[in-house]
Amino acid sequence: MNKGIIAFVIILLIFIVVAYHFTGFKFLTGGNKAPTTISTISTTSVPETTVSLPSYTTINSSATVQPCGAFQLIGQSYNTTYTTLCRSTGTTYGLWVAGGNSGSESVKILGADNKTYLNQSSTYRCITFFENWTGPPELYSVIFRTGPGTGSCGNAQIVMNGTTTPPTATTYNNIIYNGNFGNGEYTGWTVTGNGFGLTPLNLSYANGNSMCYYGQPWSNYNGTYVATTYNCGTSVAPGNLTSSLFQVNPAKPFLNFRIISPQDNFLYIEIVAQNNTPLLIAHFDTYNISRSINASSNFANVTIPLTQYINKVMRVKVVAISESSDYIAVGDFYLSNRPVQDSHLVANITALKG
Numbered sequence: 551m552n553k554g555i556i557a558f559v560i561i562l563l564i565f566i567v568v569a570y571h572f573t574g575f576k577f578l579t580g581g582n583k584a585p586t587t588i589s590t591i592s593t594t595s596v597p598e599t600t601v602s603l604p605s606y607t608t609i610n611s612s613a614t615v616q617p618c619g620a621f622q623l624i625g626q627s628y629n630t631t632y633t634t635l636c637r638s639t640g641t642t643y644g645l646w647v648a649g650g651n652s653g654s655e656s657v658k659i660l661g662a663d664n665k666t667y668l669n670q671s672s673t674y675r676c677i678t679f680f681e682n683w684t685g686p687p688e689l690y691s692v693i694f695r696t697g698p699g700t701g702s703c704g705n706a707q708i709v710m711n712g713t714t715t716p717p718t719a720t721t722y723n724n725i726i727y728n729g730n731f732g733n734g735e736y737t738g739w740t741v742t743g744n745g746f747g748l749t750p751l752n753l754s755y756a757n758g759n760s761m762c763y764y765g766q767p768w769s770n771y772n773g774t775y776v777a778t779t780y781n782c783g784t785s786v787a788p789g790n791l792t793s794s795l796f797q798v799n800p801a802k803p804f805l806n807f808r809i810i811s812p813q814d815n816f817l818y819i820e821i822v823a824q825n826n827t828p829l830l831i832a833h834f835d836t837y838n839i840s841r842s843i844n845a846s847s848n849f850a851n852v853t854i855p856l857t858q859y860i861n862k863v864m865r866v867k868v869v870a871i872s873e874s875s876d877y878i879a880v881g882d883f884y885l886s887n888r889p890v891q892d893s894h895l896v897a898n899i900t901a902l903k904g
Contacts, residue, residue, distance in 0.1 A: 621710040625696040628652045632694040640687040644714040648677040650706040654697030662689045673773045674732040676703040676725030682714045702884045727794040729883035730773035738794045745789020745870040750775035766844035778879035779870045788872040793865045802885040803857045808849040809880045816874035820867040828902045835896040853889035
């Protein structure tokens with residue numbers, strides 16, 4: 551009797567275990583009842599607010615953060631955007647620029663606060679002081695764009711340093727400082743007399759005003775600003791315009807520039823030594839070139855060979871003497887490895903003792 555009860559209990563336990571394994575006792579709660587669902591509340595976390603520098607397409611971004619007061623960026627390729635970083639202490643910096651062989655340049659400086667602190671462009675070829683800029687102590691993104699080519703004076707580049715005015719005693723190698731007056735000022739040149747005015751002539755403005763050109767609008771000039779005694783009217787005031795010092799490098803012994811000048815003994819170009827002793831004098835008659843519709847407003851390409859002055863330090867001097875009743879206009883000065891003088895142009899270049 552006891553053995554039969556024990557066997558029944560064992561069989562019942564086996565049945566319960568098997569029933570739970572296969573049904574989970576769903577038959578006790580109703581097999582068609584929908585399962586219980588658990589509601590969840592999703593939360594969206596708000597990211598911490600950050601300020602990031604903008605990104606740009608570049609070919610040589612630098613991970614190194616340069617100090618803004620000792621900064622240089624060189625662009626060896628044309629039509630290219632270069633981006634890098636500099637850190638400012640909040641002081642004022644001088645920006646120096648050169649379009650070089652690319653022909654033009656532009657610089658934009660953006661702060662970590664996404665504000666634009668400098669946005670400029672020019673057709674400077676050789677390294678030239680452009681302007682000062684100041685921003686708060688922070689990280690800056692420097693975006694440098696080069697031009698399409700047809701320039702000169704080596705690689706395009708920008709320099710920033712604490713020199714906020716051009717050094718007057720600097721001797722430039724391979725370049726005529728501010729050779730095309732690209733910032734609209736005679737920066738780096740010494741002006742005496744009233745003949746060339748206080749600033750160069752803006753050709754874009756002049757060509758929109760018939761009083762500011764003679765016969766036909768100004769043409770065949772690479773930049774925007776030109777030094778001239780025709781400041782919206784022929785000037786007979788005397789004046790001299792003298793460049794910063796430069797050294798003649800054996801690789802670039804030709805001084806090229808553009809000029810409008812009649813055959814006039816009172817309008818000419820001088821090359822003077824470091825002590826201002828005249829070395830040579832050059833007269834150009836650009837009116838005789840048949841290619842010009844109106845030679846009195848069309849610039850000619852001219853060259854002064856400096857091969858006999860290799861490694862010597864000198865200046866360019868533009869001379870306008872008051873006895874002249876005509877005018878002279880010059881610009882686009884640069885040193886090159888070859889001459890570019892227009893054919894059929896009459897030039898009289900005389901070496902002087904000194």
